[in-house]
Amino acid sequence: MMKEQIQEHVKNLLAEGRIEGFLGLRQQGTDIGPHLFKSADELGDLSLGDRQDPGDSRYPLDKILSRLAFNYPTDTFGVLVRGCDERALQQLFTVSMLHRDRVVPVGFACPPELAEAHQCWKPFPEALVAGEPSPGVVGGEDAVGSQLGLLGKLQEWFDTFDRCVKCYGCRNICPVCYCHDCTLEEAALLPTGEIPPANPNFLMTRAMHMVGRSLCIYCGLCEEVCPADIPLKSLYRLVSKIVGQEAVTPEGLAARQETAGQSVDKAAAG
Amino acid sequence: MDYKTVLTTCAYCGCGCGLYLEVLDGRLIGTLPSKTNPINEGKLCVKGWNIHEFVQHPSRLTKPLIRKNGTLTEASWDEALDYTASRLKEIKEAHGSHSIAFLASAKVTNEENYVIMKFARAAVGTNNVDHCARL
Numbered sequence: 001m002m003k004e005q006i007q008e009h010v011k012n013l014l015a016e017g018r019i020e021g022f023l024g025l026r027q028q029g030t031d032i033g034p035h036l037f038k039s040a041d042e043l044g045d046l047s048l049g050d051r052q053d054p055g056d057s058r059y060p061l062d063k064i065l066s067r068l069a070f071n072y073p074t075d076t077f078g079v080l081v082r083g084c085d086e087r088a089l090q091q092l093f094t095v096s097m098l099h100r101d102r103v104v105p106v107g108f109a110c111p112p113e114l115a116e117a118h119q120c121w122k123p124f125p126e127a128l129v130a131g132e133p134s135p136g137v138v139g140g141e142d143a144v145g146s147q148l149g150l151l152g153k154l155q156e157w158f159d160t161f162d163r164c165v166k167c168y169g170c171r172n173i174c175p176v177c178y179c180h181d182c183t184l185e186e187a188a189l190l191p192t193g194e195i196p197p198a199n200p201n202f203l204m205t206r207a208m209h210m211v212g213r214s215l216c217i218y219c220g221l222c223e224e225v226c227p228a229d230i231p232l233k234s235l236y237r238l239v240s241k242i243v244g245q246e247a248v249t250p251e252g253l254a255a256r257q258e259t260a261g262q263s264v265d266k267a268a269a270g
Numbered sequence: 271m272d273y274k275t276v277l278t279t280c281a282y283c284g285c286g287c288g289l290y291l292e293v294l295d296g297r298l299i300g301t302l303p304s305k306t307n308p309i310n311e312g313k314l315c316v317k318g319w320n321i322h323e324f325v326q327h328p329s330r331l332t333k334p335l336i337r338k339n340g341t342l343t344e345a346s347w348d349e350a351l352d353y354t355a356s357r358l359k360e361i362k363e364a365h366g367s368h369s370i371a372f373l374a375s376a377k378v379t380n381e382e383n384y385v386i387m388k389f390a391r392a393a394v395g396t397n398n399v400d401h402c403a404r405l
């Protein structure tokens with residue numbers, strides 16, 4: 001049902017010539033991957049990224065989009081977004097990696113069980129085309145916070161960091177990691193070509209870069225991509241609390257984006 | 271503008287992780303792990319993440335080289351194969367089959383590894399076959 005609504009919406013965007021293409025997900029057999037839909041005929045293969053379970057096949061579409069926009073700066077593209085993807089778009093607009101006039105987000109809501117699993121405080125985008133918004137989990141990660149703690153359980157965290165194989169996957173997949181010259185490859189700070197990476201410098205540097213600049217939108221893609229199963233998103237949420245800048249906690253981000261953006265009702269009605 | 275993703279298998283080791291190569295206007299620009307591949311379940315190692323880089327890399331060898339008077343010189347495939355075959359023959363005649371070893375690869379297909387194993391044992395007559403994963 002949600003899929004049909006998205007297909008119909010994108011079909012119209014393409015027919016009206018409002019977008020050059022629609023960056024979404026395509027199912028081929030049992031595989032789901034990113035795809036740029038250029039014509040309505042292709043939309044039959046559209047996927048929302050739910051293979052067995054909701055949201056089990058998500059990709060950093062915003063990041064791909066910023067690469068397309070870099071090469072084709074005057075073209076306008078549509079992009080499939082969940083709540084977190086839309087938050088990432090906002091961040092990329094702010095740092096001028098994308099221009100808001102040349103992106104048409106096509107959004108759908110995540111089910112409550114996914115919001116619960118992701119401890120997501122806003123599991124739907126403003127540009128809602130399909131699905132019912134569910135309320136989300138506000139302050140939910142406090143439970144994780146009190147269970148693991150960062151300062152109280154430093155040694156446990158450092159032991160967890162020891163598993164890092166320095167694949168850079170967390171950085172590569174992150175929709176809001178946009179720097180051309182990445183500090184994690186800055187030899188003067190973090191010796192390059194050395195495995196295992198300096199602990200905790202390597203992972204804490206990334207944590208500070210994600211949280212300290214209010215970049216992280218807590219999509220959890222980093223955590224999913226980590227071959228060492230390091231709970232990176234939880235780490236970043238804990239660090240955001242310790243840094244103590246309300247604006248950089250998920251709740252703070254939510255409040256900030258609410259004041260900056262339009263109301264949900266308005267977007268849903270339009 | 272032509273952007274597409276191509277589902278394929280990592281060629282760097284025998285694990286066989288599934289990944290998407292990103293192609294923009296005919297050039298490889300990136301790699302993404304396949305979320306739906308049962309082998310790697312959306313993860314890659316540092317080699318897989320960078321696999322798009324070697325294909326069009328300017329330092330990649332695309333023609334055979336033969337060392338002539340101490341200098342590596344470009345050669346045709348025919349010349350390179352003739353040279354290799356005749357040298358292998360000479361070495362085998364002068365020093366015996368076991369003076370030759372073959373290094374296969376975890377980066378190629380089972381069939382290619384079978385062929386090099388067969389060539390080593392049946393044509394050259396040695397069991398000296400190993401592969402890159404043990405380096």
Ligand code: SF4
Nearest residue numbers: 083084110115118120
């Ligand atoms: S983080 Fe929120 S919006 Fe993103 S996939 Fe999870 S529940 Fe959906």
Ligand code: SF4
Nearest residue numbers: 174216217219220222
């Ligand atoms: S949760 Fe991870 S992948 Fe998502 S924005 Fe934060 S650091 Fe990036």
Ligand code: SF4
Nearest residue numbers: 164165167168170226
């Ligand atoms: S994804 Fe995991 S293993 Fe890879 S660099 Fe990041 S923390 Fe380390």
Ligand code: SF4
Nearest residue numbers: 280282283287315318
């Ligand atoms: S990504 Fe790494 S582990 Fe997977 S096949 Fe490639 S080299 Fe092997």
